[in-house]
Amino acid sequence: MIRLNTPTETMTLGEIRQVVKLATKWCVDNFGVNNRRHKPFTISIRKYNNKKDRYGQFDEIDNVITIYYGTCGNVKLLIQTLIHEYTHYMQPIRSTYHRLYKEHGYNNHPMEVEARDMEKKYYSETFTYIKNNI
Numbered sequence: 054m055i056r057l058n059t060p061t062e063t064m065t066l067g068e069i070r071q072v073v074k075l076a077t078k079w080c081v082d083n084f085g086v087n088n089r090r091h092k093p094f095t096i097s098i099r100k101y102n103n104k105k106d107r108y109g110q111f112d113e114i115d116n117v118i119t120i121y122y123g124t125c126g127n128v129k130l131l132i133q134t135l136i137h138e139y140t141h142y143m144q145p146i147r148s149t150y151h152r153l154y155k156e157h158g159y160n161n162h163p164m165e166v167e168a169r170d171m172e173k174k175y176y177s178e179t180f181t182y183i184k185n186n187i
Contacts, residue, residue: 055187057129057180061122066098069122069131073098075183076132077118080139083175087143090116094142098122108134111141113150118142132179133172140168 061069077096087094094116100123108130109120118138125131144150144164153162 055128055184057127057132057176059128061125061127061131064128070098071187072128072131072183073120073122073135075186076135076179077139079179079182080136084139084143089145090142092116094118096120109138111138111146113141113146116142128180129176132183133176136172136175136179137168140164140171144168 055064055068055072064072073096095118097117097119099119099121101121106124107121108125109118111118118135118141120131120134120138122131125134141164144167146164150162150164153164157163159165
C-alpha cells in the first residue's frame with residue numbers, strides 16, 4: 054500500500070509511473086489543459102537531473118514536464134512536484150516568467166509562489182484520488 058511518506062527509493066519504476074500518471078490525470082481533470090500551447094504536454098520521469106538538486110522542471114519550449122523521482126524522497130514530494138510543474142505548464146511562462154524573475158528572483162517570483170501554493174493546497178486531494186484508483 055502506498056502512503057504519502059512511502060520513500061520513492063522503495064518503489065519500482067512502474068509504481069512511480071502509476072503515481073505520476075494518476076496525479077497527471079487528476080491535474081488535467083481538475084485544472085484543465087493549456088489551449089495556448091501548440092502541442093500536447095508530455096511527462097518525462099527521470100531518476101535525477103545533472104545537478105541532483107531539483108524535484109522537477111517544466112520546459113516551455115518542448116512542453117515537457119520532467120519529474121526527478123530520485124530527488125523526490127517520497128510520494129508526497131512526487132505528487133507536489135507534479136502539481137507544481139503542472140501549474141507552470143498552465144502559466145504564461147514564455148511571455149512573463151523571465152521578466153518577473155529579474156524583478157523578484159526565484160523565491161518571491163509570483164509564478165513560483167502560485168505553484169508552491171497549488172502543490173500545498175491540492176496534494177492531499179490528489180493523493181486520495183491516487184489511492185482510490187491504484
